[in-house]
Structure formats: structure tokens, C-alpha cells
Amino acid sequence: MTVKQLSMPELVDACGELGVTNVGLWREPVQAHGLEATAKLVRDAGLTVTTLCRGGFLTAVDPGERAKALADNRRAVDEAAALGTEVLVLVSGGLPAGSKDLRGARERIADALGELGPYAESHGVRLAIEPLHPMFASDRCVVSTLAQALDLAERFPAHQVGVTVDTYHIWWDDTAPAQIARAGAGGRIHTFQLADWTTPLPEGVLNGRGQIGDGSIDMREWKGYVEAAGYTGAIEVELFNDGLWARDGREVLAETARRFVAHAM
Incomplete structure (x- = not known):
């Protein structure tokens, strides 16, 4: 998504030129290129798909809408398995129209995870609940902190449900380092993402994520937290930024790689 202006073949080619061996994919560009075609493309290029984004939006009250959401999440699990990734990132969903019931929305997420967790496990996929900054709680994600995400995830086995640690969404929370340690102790850090x-x-x-190094977040500090918690997986850079999307995608990808080395290594 950082370079969504690139087609899937262009992305794979640019990764090869830069020596990038891991890529996190989003469902929309995968579907645009074709699931089977994308799986073959990345496989032939020797790329590892670290995560697929996104599933979720599990807060609907209407039974029909809930059934549609569960079916879409099962498709997302199928897509993740086809791409060879073990992790499906979940953005849980906001409040249903007219609702003010945060607690009820979170319980509906738990109910959905109870159905989706075993399905994901049977396909070799783990679900990673991503807490989003509280400014998105009403319309996009009622899970705003790592503590809330872990309270949900810990109802299920770690090989079914864990969390996404994204600097953009949690850097402001002084309890987050302790929650990262909690997640690590339980084997629940399923992916780690950087954005400034x-x-x-x-x-x-929504499209305000800064290029790493341009903002307020100490990337090495947060990388240190997840490493101290035992995380050894890939680190993704995920940027939603209109300015970056307006530029040449290959230049943005190369810049992102340089910034990662300069600010996170």
C-alpha cells in the first residue's frame, strides 16, 4: 500500500531491484491482478508475503450484515493461504450506524473471532487484531489500544489470534511498551509495522501516515520494544500518504528502504 501506484508486476520488479525479499500485500491490488496470478508472481520472484491486509469489520448488529462479514473474512483467510502468508491483519470495524455501544461492538468482534479463529487455523493462518488510533474508533476500529486488542486475543489460542503492533497507532500510549511485553510473553505479536x-x-x-524519519516517533525505540518481547519476524513499513502516492513509486520504495536503514536499523 505504501506504493499503491505500482501495479503488482511493477512492485515485484522494484522489490527485486532493491533486494527487498518480503512484502505485505493488500487484498484489493491482489484481487485486481488476480489471486492465482499474484501468488505465482511473488513465488517465482522469491518474495515472501509477510501479511495480507485486511480482514475484519466485524461489528455489525444486523444478522445479514454479520453473515456477509464472516463470509468475507473466510475468503480473506483463503486468500492469505493461497499467497503463502501466515498472517491476516484485522481492522475490527467501527460503531454501527446510530450506535453508541462500544462495549457491545467489541463483544461482537469476540463472537466473530470465535468462529473465524478455528477456520484460520485449519488453513495455517493466524489472525492479527490491529488497534487503530482512537480518532478512528467511531467509523473504522473500536479497538484503540494494544490492551484492548490483547483482551480480545487472549480469549483464544495464540496460534489463532494475536495482534498487530503499528507505531502510527500506538506511539502516543505510555502503556503500550508494557502491552508489547505482554503480547510477546504470550506469543501474540503476529506482525510489526512502521509509519511516522x-x-x-x-x-x-486516513492518508496522513508520514514517511519514517519525518515525524515524532522514535522507530528504534519501538523496534527495541518488540525485539525485547521476542519478536523476530519481518518488519513492514505501511504508509497511507497522498503525497507519496503522487510520486514515482520506484523512487518512493527506494526512499523507504533508505529511511528504514537510517531510522530503524
Whole structure:
């Protein structure tokens, strides 16, 4: 998604030129290129798909909408398995229209995980609940902190449900380092993502993630937390940024690789 202006073949080619061997994929560009074609493309290029994003949006009250969401998440699990990744990232969903019941929405997420966890396990896929910054709680994700994500995940086996640690969403939370340790102790850090926080935020807040090194987050500090918690997996950079998307994608990818070395290594 950091370089969504690149087609799937262009992305794979650019990764090869830079020596990038891991890539996190989103469902929409995978579906645009074709699931089987994408799986073959990355496999032939020697790329490892670290995660697939995203499943989730599990807070619906209406039975029909809930059934549709569960079916879509099962498809997402199938897609992750086809791509050879073990991790499906979940953005849980916001409040249903007209609702003010955060607690009820979170319980519906737990109910859905009870159905999806075993299905994911049977396909060799783990679910990774991603807490999003509280500014997204109403419309996108009622899970706002790592503590809330872990309270949900810990109802299920770690090989079924864990968490996503994303610097952009949790850097402000002074309890997050302890929660990272908690997640690590339980084997529940399923992926770790970097993005910086820059101000002022753009009008379209969703696309306000800053290039690493441009904002307020100490990437090495957060990398240290997850490493101390025992995480040894891939580190993703996931940027939603209109300015970056307007540039040449290969240049952005090369810049991102340089920034990762400069600010996270």
C-alpha cells in the first residue's frame, strides 16, 4: 500500500531491484491482478508475503450484515493461504450506524473471532487484531489500544489470534511498551509495522501516515520494544500518504528502504 501506484508486476520488479525479499500485500491490488496470478508472481520472484491486509469489520448488529462479514473474512483467510502468508491483519470495524455501544461492538468482534479463529487455523493462518488510533474508533476500529486488542486475543489460542503492533497507532500510549511485553510473553505479536506521525494532519486523516524519519516517533525505540518481547519476524513499513502516492513509486520504495536503514536499523 505504501506504493499503491505500482501495479503488482511493477512492485515485484522494484522489490527485486532493491533486494527487498518480503512484502505485505493488500487484498484489493491482489484481487485486481488476480489471486492465482499474484501468488505465482511473488513465488517465482522469491518474495515472501509477510501479511495480507485486511480482514475484519466485524461489528455489525444486523444478522445479514454479520453473515456477509464472516463470509468475507473466510475468503480473506483463503486468500492469505493461497499467497503463502501466515498472517491476516484485522481492522475490527467501527460503531454501527446510530450506535453508541462500544462495549457491545467489541463483544461482537469476540463472537466473530470465535468462529473465524478455528477456520484460520485449519488453513495455517493466524489472525492479527490491529488497534487503530482512537480518532478512528467511531467509523473504522473500536479497538484503540494494544490492551484492548490483547483482551480480545487472549480469549483464544495464540496460534489463532494475536495482534498487530503499528507505531502510527500506538506511539502516543505510555502503556503500550508494557502491552508489547505482554503480547510477546504470550506469543501474540503476529506482525510489526512502521509509519511516522507528522503534523499538521492532512484533511483526509486516513492518508496522513508520514514517511519514517519525518515525524515524532522514535522507530528504534519501538523496534527495541518488540525485539525485547521476542519478536523476530519481518518488519513492514505501511504508509497511507497522498503525497507519496503522487510520486514515482520506484523512487518512493527506494526512499523507504533508505529511511528504514537510517531510522530503524
